[in-house]
Amino acid sequence: MKTGQDLELVSLTKRYGEALAVDGINHHFRAGSYACLLGPSGCGKSTTLRMIAGHEDPTEGSIVLGGADVSWLPPARRGTAMMFQNYALFPHLSVSDNVSFSLKMKGVDAATRRTRAGEMLELVHMSQFADRLPDQLSGGQQQRVALARALITNPQVLLLDEPLSALDPFLRIRMRAELKRLQQELGITFIHVTHGQDEALALADEIVVMNNAVIEQAGPAREVFNAPRTEFVARFMGGHNVIALPQGHFAIRSDKVALTEAAAGRLDGQVTGVEYQGAHVVLTVRAAGDQEVTAILPEEKFFENPMPQGADVGLSWDDAALHPLAV
Numbered sequence: 001m002k003t004g005q006d007l008e009l010v011s012l013t014k015r016y017g018e019a020l021a022v023d024g025i026n027h028h029f030r031a032g033s034y035a036c037l038l039g040p041s042g043c044g045k046s047t048t049l050r051m052i053a054g055h056e057d058p059t060e061g062s063i064v065l066g067g068a069d070v071s072w073l074p075p076a077r078r079g080t081a082m083m084f085q086n087y088a089l090f091p092h093l094s095v096s097d098n099v100s101f102s103l104k105m106k107g108v109d110a111a112t113r114r115t116r117a118g119e120m121l122e123l124v125h126m127s128q129f130a131d132r133l134p135d136q137l138s139g140g141q142q143q144r145v146a147l148a149r150a151l152i153t154n155p156q157v158l159l160l161d162e163p164l165s166a167l168d169p170f171l172r173i174r175m176r177a178e179l180k181r182l183q184q185e186l187g188i189t190f191i192h193v194t195h196g197q198d199e200a201l202a203l204a205d206e207i208v209v210m211n212n213a214v215i216e217q218a219g220p221a222r223e224v225f226n227a228p229r230t231e232f233v234a235r236f237m238g239g240h241n242v243i244a245l246p247q248g249h250f251a252i253r254s255d256k257v258a259l260t261e262a263a264a265g266r267l268d269g270q271v272t273g274v275e276y277q278g279a280h281v282v283l284t285v286r287a288a289g290d291q292e293v294t295a296i297l298p299e300e301k302f303f304e305n306p307m308p309q310g311a312d313v314g315l316s317w318d319d320a321a322l323h324p325l326a327v
Protein backbone atom coordinates (compact mmCIF):
# COMPACT_ATOMS: atom_id res chain seq x y z
CA MET A 1 0.00 0.00 0.00
CA LYS A 2 1.29 3.45 -0.87
CA THR A 3 0.99 6.15 1.77
CA GLY A 4 1.90 9.82 1.94
CA GLN A 5 5.63 9.62 2.60
CA ASP A 6 6.70 6.47 0.81
CA LEU A 7 10.09 6.71 -0.90
CA GLU A 8 10.47 5.40 -4.41
CA LEU A 9 13.62 4.86 -6.44
CA VAL A 10 12.87 4.80 -10.15
CA SER A 11 15.51 3.40 -12.53
CA LEU A 12 18.11 5.05 -10.33
CA THR A 13 21.56 4.93 -11.92
CA LYS A 14 25.00 6.29 -11.04
CA ARG A 15 28.01 6.13 -13.30
CA TYR A 16 31.49 7.30 -12.35
CA GLY A 17 33.10 7.57 -15.79
CA GLU A 18 33.02 4.04 -17.15
CA ALA A 19 32.20 2.48 -13.78
CA LEU A 20 28.56 1.66 -13.06
CA ALA A 21 28.07 2.08 -9.28
CA VAL A 22 24.25 1.76 -9.30
CA ASP A 23 22.51 0.17 -12.27
CA GLY A 24 18.92 1.26 -12.81
CA ILE A 25 17.47 0.15 -9.47
CA ASN A 26 13.77 0.35 -8.68
CA HIS A 27 12.51 0.13 -5.13
CA HIS A 28 9.61 1.24 -3.00
CA PHE A 29 10.38 1.92 0.69
CA ARG A 30 7.23 1.90 2.78
CA ALA A 31 6.77 4.96 5.02
CA GLY A 32 7.59 4.18 8.65
CA SER A 33 9.57 1.02 7.95
CA TYR A 34 13.11 0.08 8.99
CA ALA A 35 14.98 -0.92 5.85
CA CYS A 36 18.53 -2.22 5.65
CA LEU A 37 20.57 -1.94 2.46
CA LEU A 38 22.84 -4.94 2.75
CA GLY A 39 25.67 -6.09 0.51
CA PRO A 40 29.39 -6.61 0.13
CA SER A 41 31.90 -3.78 -0.19
CA GLY A 42 31.57 -1.88 -3.46
CA CYS A 43 28.08 -3.13 -4.38
CA GLY A 44 26.65 0.42 -4.54
CA LYS A 45 24.80 0.76 -1.24
CA SER A 46 26.51 3.99 -0.04
CA THR A 47 26.14 5.55 -3.47
CA THR A 48 22.42 4.75 -3.39
CA LEU A 49 22.13 6.32 0.07
CA ARG A 50 24.07 9.41 -0.97
CA MET A 51 21.81 9.90 -3.97
CA ILE A 52 18.72 9.66 -1.74
CA ALA A 53 20.30 12.22 0.62
CA GLY A 54 21.19 14.57 -2.22
CA HIS A 55 24.95 14.36 -1.68
CA GLU A 56 25.39 12.76 -5.08
CA ASP A 57 23.51 13.51 -8.33
CA PRO A 58 21.92 10.56 -10.13
CA THR A 59 23.18 9.93 -13.66
CA GLU A 60 19.69 8.73 -14.59
CA GLY A 61 16.42 7.94 -12.89
CA SER A 62 14.65 9.62 -10.01
CA ILE A 63 13.96 9.71 -6.28
CA VAL A 64 10.34 10.32 -5.33
CA LEU A 65 9.35 11.11 -1.74
CA GLY A 66 5.69 11.45 -0.85
CA GLY A 67 4.80 11.59 -4.55
CA ALA A 68 7.19 14.52 -5.27
CA ASP A 69 10.33 14.16 -7.35
CA VAL A 70 13.13 15.29 -5.02
CA SER A 71 16.02 14.12 -7.25
CA TRP A 72 17.38 17.61 -7.82
CA LEU A 73 16.48 19.32 -4.55
CA PRO A 74 19.30 20.32 -2.17
CA PRO A 75 19.76 17.91 0.78
CA ALA A 76 18.12 20.23 3.33
CA ARG A 77 14.90 20.53 1.30
CA ARG A 78 14.20 16.86 0.64
CA GLY A 79 12.66 15.69 3.90
CA THR A 80 15.63 13.38 4.44
CA ALA A 81 18.53 13.58 6.90
CA MET A 82 21.76 11.66 6.93
CA MET A 83 23.83 10.32 9.79
CA PHE A 84 27.41 9.78 8.70
CA GLN A 85 29.77 6.94 9.54
CA ASN A 86 32.29 9.24 11.26
CA TYR A 87 29.57 11.39 12.91
CA ALA A 88 31.17 14.59 11.47
CA LEU A 89 30.57 16.72 14.59
CA PHE A 90 32.02 20.23 14.77
CA PRO A 91 34.84 19.96 17.36
CA HIS A 92 34.61 23.57 18.56
CA LEU A 93 30.83 23.56 19.15
CA SER A 94 29.10 22.25 22.26
CA VAL A 95 26.85 19.21 22.00
CA SER A 96 23.79 21.43 22.13
CA ASP A 97 25.12 23.77 19.39
CA ASN A 98 26.08 20.80 17.22
CA VAL A 99 22.57 19.43 17.49
CA SER A 100 20.89 22.75 16.69
CA PHE A 101 23.34 23.83 13.97
CA SER A 102 20.91 23.31 11.09
CA LEU A 103 18.29 25.45 12.87
CA LYS A 104 20.85 28.27 13.16
CA MET A 105 21.42 28.05 9.40
CA LYS A 106 17.67 28.48 8.95
CA GLY A 107 17.67 31.62 11.14
CA VAL A 108 15.81 30.10 14.11
CA ASP A 109 16.30 32.19 17.30
CA ALA A 110 18.68 31.05 20.06
CA ALA A 111 16.03 30.25 22.70
CA THR A 112 14.02 28.03 20.33
CA ARG A 113 17.23 26.34 19.19
CA ARG A 114 18.20 25.55 22.75
CA THR A 115 14.73 24.13 23.52
CA ARG A 116 14.63 21.97 20.38
CA ALA A 117 18.20 20.70 20.98
CA GLY A 118 17.14 19.83 24.54
CA GLU A 119 14.20 17.79 23.24
CA MET A 120 16.41 15.91 20.80
CA LEU A 121 19.07 15.22 23.44
CA GLU A 122 16.39 13.85 25.71
CA LEU A 123 15.24 11.54 22.93
CA VAL A 124 18.74 10.04 22.64
CA HIS A 125 19.36 10.08 26.43
CA MET A 126 22.12 12.71 26.28
CA SER A 127 20.56 15.64 28.17
CA GLN A 128 23.29 15.77 30.80
CA PHE A 129 26.00 16.27 28.15
CA ALA A 130 24.50 19.35 26.42
CA ASP A 131 27.41 21.67 27.30
CA ARG A 132 30.32 19.34 26.59
CA LEU A 133 32.53 19.43 23.50
CA PRO A 134 32.54 16.38 21.18
CA ASP A 135 36.04 15.27 22.20
CA GLN A 136 34.83 14.97 25.81
CA LEU A 137 32.44 12.19 24.74
CA SER A 138 32.85 8.48 24.06
CA GLY A 139 32.25 7.08 20.58
CA GLY A 140 28.79 5.84 21.51
CA GLN A 141 27.89 9.24 22.98
CA GLN A 142 29.15 11.06 19.87
CA GLN A 143 26.95 8.81 17.83
CA ARG A 144 23.89 9.75 19.86
CA VAL A 145 24.70 13.42 19.28
CA ALA A 146 25.00 12.78 15.54
CA LEU A 147 21.60 11.08 15.64
CA ALA A 148 20.03 13.99 17.52
CA ARG A 149 21.56 16.41 15.00
CA ALA A 150 20.05 14.49 12.08
CA LEU A 151 16.64 14.17 13.74
CA ILE A 152 16.25 17.86 14.66
CA THR A 153 15.25 18.63 11.08
CA ASN A 154 12.13 16.42 11.46
CA PRO A 155 13.01 14.24 8.48
CA GLN A 156 10.54 11.80 6.93
CA VAL A 157 13.46 9.52 6.12
CA LEU A 158 16.61 9.05 8.19
CA LEU A 159 19.59 7.73 6.23
CA LEU A 160 22.28 5.92 8.19
CA ASP A 161 25.58 4.92 6.57
CA GLU A 162 27.20 2.06 8.52
CA PRO A 163 26.16 3.78 11.78
CA LEU A 164 27.47 1.05 14.08
CA SER A 165 30.77 0.19 12.39
CA ALA A 166 32.96 2.45 14.57
CA LEU A 167 31.67 0.97 17.84
CA ASP A 168 33.05 -1.98 19.78
CA PRO A 169 30.97 -5.17 19.61
CA PHE A 170 29.29 -4.66 23.00
CA LEU A 171 28.26 -1.08 22.28
CA ARG A 172 27.22 -2.03 18.76
CA ILE A 173 24.55 -4.38 20.09
CA ARG A 174 23.32 -1.79 22.59
CA MET A 175 23.12 0.97 19.98
CA ARG A 176 21.37 -1.39 17.60
CA ALA A 177 18.55 -1.76 20.11
CA GLU A 178 18.53 2.04 20.56
CA LEU A 179 18.15 2.61 16.82
CA LYS A 180 15.22 0.23 16.67
CA ARG A 181 13.58 1.92 19.67
CA LEU A 182 14.02 5.37 18.12
CA GLN A 183 12.61 4.27 14.79
CA GLN A 184 9.56 2.78 16.43
CA GLU A 185 9.07 5.80 18.68
CA LEU A 186 9.38 8.32 15.83
CA GLY A 187 7.51 6.25 13.25
CA ILE A 188 9.65 7.61 10.38
CA THR A 189 11.46 5.59 7.71
CA PHE A 190 15.02 4.50 8.52
CA ILE A 191 17.30 3.36 5.68
CA HIS A 192 20.41 1.83 7.17
CA VAL A 193 23.41 0.74 5.10
CA THR A 194 25.36 -2.20 6.45
CA HIS A 195 27.49 -5.11 5.29
CA GLY A 196 26.54 -7.08 8.42
CA GLN A 197 23.93 -9.79 7.94
CA ASP A 198 23.31 -10.09 11.69
CA GLU A 199 22.76 -6.36 11.96
CA ALA A 200 20.26 -6.38 9.10
CA LEU A 201 18.39 -9.41 10.47
CA ALA A 202 18.20 -7.87 13.94
CA LEU A 203 16.91 -4.49 12.78
CA ALA A 204 15.15 -4.58 9.48
CA ASP A 205 11.49 -4.84 8.64
CA GLU A 206 12.78 -5.08 5.10
CA ILE A 207 16.18 -6.20 3.83
CA VAL A 208 17.33 -4.99 0.42
CA VAL A 209 20.28 -7.10 -0.72
CA MET A 210 22.54 -5.42 -3.29
CA ASN A 211 25.23 -7.02 -5.40
CA ASN A 212 27.15 -5.63 -8.37
CA ALA A 213 25.17 -2.36 -8.52
CA VAL A 214 21.72 -4.02 -8.60
CA ILE A 215 19.13 -5.18 -6.07
CA GLU A 216 19.44 -8.93 -5.90
CA GLN A 217 16.49 -9.52 -3.55
CA ALA A 218 14.28 -7.45 -1.26
CA GLY A 219 11.71 -8.53 1.30
CA PRO A 220 10.97 -9.02 4.99
CA ALA A 221 14.01 -10.22 6.94
CA ARG A 222 12.60 -13.71 7.52
CA GLU A 223 11.69 -14.13 3.90
CA VAL A 224 15.12 -13.10 2.60
CA PHE A 225 16.82 -15.38 5.11
CA ASN A 226 14.54 -18.37 4.66
CA ALA A 227 13.90 -18.21 0.94
CA PRO A 228 16.96 -16.76 -0.80
CA ARG A 229 16.28 -16.48 -4.51
CA THR A 230 19.85 -16.64 -5.77
CA GLU A 231 23.06 -18.41 -4.84
CA PHE A 232 24.59 -15.06 -3.98
CA VAL A 233 21.86 -14.22 -1.45
CA ALA A 234 21.98 -17.71 0.09
CA ARG A 235 25.75 -17.52 0.57
CA PHE A 236 25.80 -13.88 1.65
CA MET A 237 23.03 -14.24 4.25
CA GLY A 238 24.88 -17.27 5.66
CA GLY A 239 23.44 -20.26 7.49
CA HIS A 240 22.66 -22.00 4.20
CA ASN A 241 24.09 -24.67 1.95
CA VAL A 242 23.89 -24.40 -1.80
CA ILE A 243 23.53 -27.90 -3.21
CA ALA A 244 23.38 -29.24 -6.74
CA LEU A 245 20.78 -31.97 -7.24
CA PRO A 246 19.67 -33.55 -10.53
CA GLN A 247 16.62 -31.18 -10.49
CA GLY A 248 18.78 -28.04 -10.16
CA HIS A 249 20.46 -25.87 -7.56
CA PHE A 250 18.84 -25.40 -4.15
CA ALA A 251 19.48 -23.55 -0.91
CA ILE A 252 18.85 -25.34 2.35
CA ARG A 253 19.42 -24.04 5.85
CA SER A 254 22.22 -25.84 7.67
CA ASP A 255 19.92 -26.51 10.63
CA LYS A 256 17.45 -28.26 8.31
CA VAL A 257 19.99 -30.88 7.22
CA ALA A 258 19.84 -34.14 9.19
CA LEU A 259 22.41 -36.93 9.35
CA THR A 260 21.47 -40.56 8.75
CA GLU A 261 23.28 -43.86 8.45
CA ALA A 262 25.47 -44.13 5.34
CA ALA A 263 23.46 -44.80 2.14
CA ALA A 264 20.15 -44.03 3.91
CA GLY A 265 19.96 -40.33 2.99
CA ARG A 266 19.51 -38.17 -0.11
CA LEU A 267 23.24 -37.64 -0.51
CA ASP A 268 26.14 -39.74 0.74
CA GLY A 269 29.21 -38.21 2.25
CA GLN A 270 31.98 -38.30 4.79
CA VAL A 271 32.33 -36.14 7.88
CA THR A 272 35.32 -33.83 7.41
CA GLY A 273 34.85 -31.58 10.43
CA VAL A 274 33.10 -31.55 13.80
CA GLU A 275 32.90 -28.31 15.78
CA TYR A 276 31.29 -28.17 19.21
CA GLN A 277 29.74 -24.74 19.77
CA GLY A 278 27.84 -25.18 23.01
CA ALA A 279 24.15 -25.19 22.15
CA HIS A 280 24.84 -26.88 18.83
CA VAL A 281 27.40 -28.87 16.90
CA VAL A 282 28.50 -27.92 13.38
CA LEU A 283 29.39 -30.81 11.08
CA THR A 284 31.04 -30.42 7.71
CA VAL A 285 30.37 -33.22 5.27
CA ARG A 286 32.08 -33.79 1.92
CA ALA A 287 29.19 -35.13 -0.16
CA ALA A 288 28.89 -36.74 -3.58
CA GLY A 289 29.94 -34.45 -6.43
CA ASP A 290 32.65 -32.92 -4.21
CA GLN A 291 30.10 -30.67 -2.50
CA GLU A 292 30.73 -29.37 1.01
CA VAL A 293 27.56 -29.42 3.11
CA THR A 294 27.24 -28.01 6.63
CA ALA A 295 24.78 -29.49 9.10
CA ILE A 296 23.99 -27.78 12.40
CA LEU A 297 22.65 -30.19 15.00
CA PRO A 298 21.33 -29.38 18.46
CA GLU A 299 23.91 -30.49 21.04
CA GLU A 300 21.76 -33.27 22.57
CA LYS A 301 20.79 -34.61 19.13
CA PHE A 302 24.45 -34.89 18.07
CA PHE A 303 25.51 -36.64 21.28
CA GLU A 304 22.69 -39.24 20.99
CA ASN A 305 24.72 -40.71 18.15
CA PRO A 306 28.01 -38.83 17.72
CA MET A 307 29.59 -38.96 14.27
CA PRO A 308 33.37 -38.66 14.37
CA GLN A 309 35.51 -37.11 11.67
CA GLY A 310 35.94 -39.60 8.81
CA ALA A 311 32.57 -41.34 9.42
CA ASP A 312 30.50 -42.27 6.36
CA VAL A 313 27.07 -40.66 6.68
CA GLY A 314 23.94 -39.89 4.72
CA LEU A 315 22.40 -36.43 4.48
CA SER A 316 18.64 -36.02 4.53
CA TRP A 317 16.09 -33.23 4.64
CA ASP A 318 12.46 -32.43 4.22
CA ASP A 319 11.74 -31.35 0.62
CA ALA A 320 9.83 -28.32 1.92
CA ALA A 321 13.15 -26.97 3.24
CA LEU A 322 14.68 -26.84 -0.26
CA HIS A 323 14.55 -23.49 -2.03
CA PRO A 324 15.16 -23.54 -5.77
CA LEU A 325 17.74 -20.97 -6.85
CA ALA A 326 17.66 -18.90 -10.01
CA VAL A 327 20.76 -19.56 -12.07
Ligand SMILES: Nc1ncnc2c1ncn2[C@@H]1O[C@H](COP(=O)(O)OP(=O)(O)OP(=O)(O)O)[C@@H](O)[C@H]1O
Pocket residue numbers: 016019020021039040041042043044045046047048195
Ligand atom coordinates in the same frame (compact mmCIF):
# COMPACT_ATOMS: atom_id res chain seq x y z
N1 LIG B 1 33.46 9.19 -6.09
C1 LIG B 1 33.66 8.05 -6.77
N2 LIG B 1 34.39 8.02 -7.91
C2 LIG B 1 34.57 6.88 -8.61
N3 LIG B 1 34.06 5.68 -8.25
C3 LIG B 1 33.33 5.63 -7.11
C4 LIG B 1 33.09 6.80 -6.32
N4 LIG B 1 32.31 6.45 -5.25
C5 LIG B 1 32.11 5.13 -5.38
N5 LIG B 1 32.70 4.63 -6.49
C6 LIG B 1 32.65 3.23 -6.96
O1 LIG B 1 31.29 2.85 -7.07
C7 LIG B 1 31.13 1.52 -6.60
C8 LIG B 1 30.09 1.48 -5.47
O2 LIG B 1 30.61 2.17 -4.34
P1 LIG B 1 29.81 2.31 -2.97
O3 LIG B 1 30.62 3.18 -2.07
O4 LIG B 1 28.43 2.73 -3.25
O5 LIG B 1 29.80 0.83 -2.44
P2 LIG B 1 29.37 0.26 -1.04
O6 LIG B 1 28.50 -0.90 -1.33
O7 LIG B 1 28.79 1.32 -0.21
O8 LIG B 1 30.74 -0.22 -0.44
P3 LIG B 1 31.34 -0.09 1.05
O9 LIG B 1 30.58 -1.06 1.90
O10 LIG B 1 32.77 -0.50 0.86
O11 LIG B 1 31.18 1.34 1.47
C9 LIG B 1 32.49 1.01 -6.17
O12 LIG B 1 33.03 0.26 -7.23
C10 LIG B 1 33.27 2.29 -5.95
O13 LIG B 1 34.64 2.09 -6.20
